[in-house]
Amino acid sequence: MDAGKKKKKKESRFSFLYILGGGILKEDFIVKHTRMIVLIVILVFFFIGNRYTCMQKLREIDRLQQQLRDVRFEALSISSELTGNSRQSQIELLIEEQGIELETAKNPPYELYK
Template sequence: MSKTNKINPKKKRQLSPLYILGGGILKEDFIVRHTKLIVLIVGLMFVFISNRYTCLLKLREIDKLQQELKDVKYESLAISGQLIGNNRLSQIESLVKERRLDLESPQTPPYIIQK
């Protein structure tokens, strides 16, 4: 027997698409020895991807709530401005006249009572 007829057990195979898709790569010595590490890395990748997705959802919700807060603040300012405008003496007198109430503004100033 010659040395060329013997099959070398550590013969390297070429990584062809058919070899990879056929599952032959899973029989490689490196893959078999490090299966636990590969599974751990894939599991951690899923955890990190899930964590990032959750963070992005929370950031979107925070942005939405901040925009809603701005809208509510502007609405509050508008209502406050209307209320201040309605509290003026001239505005109150015109409302009393419109509703035909029997009220008049006092002609004498109020008295200040001191203790």
């Protein structure tokens, strides 16, 4: 009869209701290593939180890199537009459109030396 009780106790030891009901917390292994289990659970929570923070920072880095690309493209566009508008032919055309009476110099500029 003792062998049957022990076998039945071992079978019921790992049943779903035994674990869910909290009976597993009375086991000798769990009682002896409670501090270690608590430490492991705390470390697991710490690592999960750390991973979540890292993922947020990576998303922020990606967003900022995209914003940097957009700003660089805009600066390049503005620079090329400025270069196009500052050409002599473009300036002469704008002067004619505005009706300003200016002419280009017929003589080259002089360089003065001491």
